[in-house]
Amino acid sequence: MAMETSAESPVPVRTVLNAVGGWIGRLGRIWVEGQITELNRRSGTVYLTLRDPVANMSVRVVGPRAVFEAAGPAVTDGARVVVHAKPDFWINRGTFSLSALEVRPVGVGELLARLERLKQVMAAEGLFRPERKRPLPFLPGAVGLICGRDSDAEHDVLENARRRWPAVRFRVENTAVQGSYAVGEVMEALRKLDADPEIEVIIVARGGGAMEDLLPFSDEALVRAVAAARTPVVSAIGHEQDSPILDLVADVRASTPTDAAKKVVPDVREQLQLVRQLRDRGRRCVAGRLERERAWLDGVRSRPALADPVREVERKHEQALALRDRARRSLSGALDRAGDQLSHTRARLLALSPAATLERGYAIVQRGDGTVLRSASEAAKGDELLVRLADGRLRATVDGPDD
Numbered sequence: 089m090a091m092e093t094s095a096e097s098p099v100p101v102r103t104v105l106n107a108v109g110g111w112i113g114r115l116g117r118i119w120v121e122g123q124i125t126e127l128n129r130r131s132g133t134v135y136l137t138l139r140d141p142v143a144n145m146s147v148r149v150v151g152p153r154a155v156f157e158a159a160g161p162a163v164t165d166g167a168r169v170v171v172h173a174k175p176d177f178w179i180n181r182g183t184f185s186l187s188a189l190e191v192r193p194v195g196v197g198e199l200l201a202r203l204e205r206l207k208q209v210m211a212a213e214g215l216f217r218p219e220r221k222r223p224l225p226f227l228p229g230a231v232g233l234i235c236g237r238d239s240d241a242e243h244d245v246l247e248n249a250r251r252r253w254p255a256v257r258f259r260v261e262n263t264a265v266q267g268s269y270a271v272g273e274v275m276e277a278l279r280k281l282d283a284d285p286e287i288e289v290i291i292v293a294r295g296g297g298a299m300e301d302l303l304p305f306s307d308e309a310l311v312r313a314v315a316a317a318r319t320p321v322v323s324a325i326g327h328e329q330d331s332p333i334l335d336l337v338a339d340v341r342a343s344t345p346t347d348a349a350k351k352v353v354p355d356v357r358e359q360l361q362l363v364r365q366l367r368d369r370g371r372r373c374v375a376g377r378l379e380r381e382r383a384w385l386d387g388v389r390s391r392p393a394l395a396d397p398v399r400e401v402e403r404k405h406e407q408a409l410a411l412r413d414r415a416r417r418s419l420s421g422a423l424d425r426a427g428d429q430l431s432h433t434r435a436r437l438l439a440l441s442p443a444a445t446l447e448r449g450y451a452i453v454q455r456g457d458g459t460v461l462r463s464a465s466e467a468a469k470g471d472e473l474l475v476r477l478a479d480g481r482l483r484a485t486v487d488g489p490d491d
Contacts, residue, residue, distance in 0.1 A: 118172075123169075216337060235345075291349075
């Protein structure tokens with residue numbers, strides 16, 4: 089229950105501290121995991137600071153020497169342990185600590201099992217998918233490097249990168265790369281470099297070491313920070329056989345810091361050689377194309393139509409004249425045949441025409457209605473007849489039959 093206080097009725101310090109001690113005492117015994125720092129053994133008591141491996145938080149732990157000796161030699165500075173403790177509040181000084189009742193070092197097998205479970209969780213979230221990994225820039229204007237101070241990894245990256253491309257610029261952030269402060273410092277350096285718009289790629293580099301030394305680069309908070317970074321990240325942790333989780337979530341994994349420099353910075357000599365090869369290849373392609381076009385042009389020019397264009401015109405002129413003469417002959421022959429046929433037809437018509445008969449002295453006698461008389465008996469006395477002769481017509485009246 090909250091204490092009721094005011095400026096007129098305050099409570100003494102002892103009351104407040106006794107209340108805080110009572111609240112803390114009700115927490116009971118708890119299991120706490122952390123990393124040991126500032127380990128100090130004094131006669132029969134051990135004092136240490138248990139630090140959170142991710143957040144910048146720690147708590148004081150005090151316990152009998154026998155409790156820590158029972159945990160074995162693994163309880164040293166930097167070791168991860170699980171402590172069974174009772175929260176304790178020292179009222180006289182107002183300080184909080186944990187009274188250790190049992191200490192268990194976190195073994196390698198347990199750490200590996202935790203890392204495997206973390207891998208499965210992150211794989212299920214899709215953080216390891218190839219399609220989410222970003223390509224590196226061909227020639228970065230500035231490269232961010234996170235590494236230990238004066239470390240071999242820093243020397244390898246800078247030296248190999250400058251050998252390959254002397255003009256490359258680096259922004260180096262030196263951090264702890266092992267121990268209890270490594271995760272926080274690496275995350276802060278990553279945040280700074282990722283916020284710099286000039287940095288186009290970030291290298292996280294560390295030399296080889298024991299598995300426990302590389303544990304900060306499998307920390308969940310650091311791995312998620314790398315996955316959320318705007319800038320492509322290259323992981324160069326340890327040697328080829330080392331594989332922290334950071335290698336799986338980074339955009340590019342390098343087997344060593346030297347390999348990271350080779351992946352991030354192109355070799356100027358190789359690029360110049362590539363340019364020369366491409367230039368020579370381009371020249372050969374252009375020369376081959378020009379040679380083919382020249383051969384085609386020579387072939388076209390050698391054709392008769394272009395070699396002697398007047399000859400082709402003359403040939404066509406001769407063909408036109410020949411066709412004209414042929415047409416004239418065909419037309420003349422057709423007209424002659426038609427004229428002969430017309431003459432024959434005319435002769436037959438004349439031979440069959442009544443006019444020819446009339447020319448020989450015959451006449452055609454017709455009644456008034458136009459019918460032709462073929463017999464004298466067909467005419468009666470008094471009938472008017474029309475007599476058609478070769479050169480005209482006469483009208484006649486029948487007087488009677490001619491005896």
